[in-house]
Amino acid sequence: MSKNCFKPYTERNTIQNNAFPVYFCTQSNHSKPFDNFHIHPYSEILIITEGSIFFQAERKIFEMQKGDLVLIAPCLVHDISVPRNAEKNIIHFHRNLFERYIIQQKEKNNILNISNNGYYIYRRKSGIKEIDDILKYAMQRLPQWYRCPDRSLAKQNTAAFLGELILLLFQFRRHLPHKHFPNNEMNKFDSIIWEILQYIEQNVTKSIDLQFIASQFDFEYSAISRYFKKKTGYCFKDYLNNLRVQMAETLISTSDAPLTEIAFSCGFNSQSYFIEVFRKHKGMSPGEYRKKTSS
Numbered sequence: 001m002s003k004n005c006f007k008p009y010t011e012r013n014t015i016q017n018n019a020f021p022v023y024f025c026t027q028s029n030h031s032k033p034f035d036n037f038h039i040h041p042y043s044e045i046l047i048i049t050e051g052s053i054f055f056q057a058e059r060k061i062f063e064m065q066k067g068d069l070v071l072i073a074p075c076l077v078h079d080i081s082v083p084r085n086a087e088k089n090i091i092h093f094h095r096n097l098f099e100r101y102i103i104q105q106k107e108k109n110n111i112l113n114i115s116n117n118g119y120y121i122y123r124r125k126s127g128i129k130e131i132d133d134i135l136k137y138a139m140q141r142l143p144q145w146y147r148c149p150d151r152s153l154a155k156q157n158t159a160a161f162l163g164e165l166i167l168l169l170f171q172f173r174r175h176l177p178h179k180h181f182p183n184n185e186m187n188k189f190d191s192i193i194w195e196i197l198q199y200i201e202q203n204v205t206k207s208i209d210l211q212f213i214a215s216q217f218d219f220e221y222s223a224i225s226r227y228f229k230k231k232t233g234y235c236f237k238d239y240l241n242n243l244r245v246q247m248a249e250t251l252i253s254t255s256d257a258p259l260t261e262i263a264f265s266c267g268f269n270s271q272s273y274f275i276e277v278f279r280k281h282k283g284m285s286p287g288e289y290r291k292k293t294s295s
Helices: 013-017 096-101 103-116 129-147 151-171 183-188 189-204 210-214 219-234 236-254 259-265 273-284 284-292
Strands: 008-010 023-025 043-050 053-059 058-064 068-070 078-081 086-091 119-123
Touching: 008 023, 008 058, 023 151, 043 053, 043 058, 043 273, 058 219, 058 259, 086 151, 096 151, 103 151, 119 151, 129 273, 189 210, 189 219, 189 236, 210 236, 236 259, 236 273, 236 284, 259 273, 259 284
Parallel strands: none
Antiparallel strands: 023 086, 043 068, 043 086, 053 058, 053 078, 068 119
């Protein structure tokens, strides 16, 4: 089983500290069917490279085959089920990538509108040459951009690729399964929950709790607890732990760092609690998970 073959420039913190507002890796971690619905404050692209996976959003399930792609907007509740022997490329990116590196305002607005609303699915069997060509090019060049010492050039190249891909998905949308929400719906979420999720993402490794979040966003504790659950489907603690477990998964499968070090670097305040939470989410201990992903 392959491990993440391309490490982001500053590990998972590329999304959190905006040093490089893109995260790219290859994953083949098996997951149970639809037991990990989640949302995040950044856009996501999945490209299936081996086998097939299942994507679910808006009560619809799509089977994705090798060569297929899905663009997922921020704040869209979704889940990815990865059977054994399947593999996917993951690209996470923030809107500020385009705000700085796409010059023409009309093109920038179109890219932001598309990537921040709903989802778009491309199937390789559709045979749209323009999309196939840009995907093939990107899979060859993305690792090179990450190793490029000129970070400004790397961001510019990545923004150009993602922008072109997103505009192509929109151009051929009539031929693709998609769900596009009007701008004023914000994926049926509002700007407050988006800001809360972004704050959590940026501070996930720190000691944060719902009481602190309430004070930051001028909520009563009981009100924000109900609000967060209603908007995300998660209680705050479960959502935070889910993010931290995802970070831990990546570090366990891509590094030889001690598990205790990984626990604290992902925001857990004790090794025992890390093991307890990890087992709850993954059905095995961190040590067992490392053995499984290294075999």
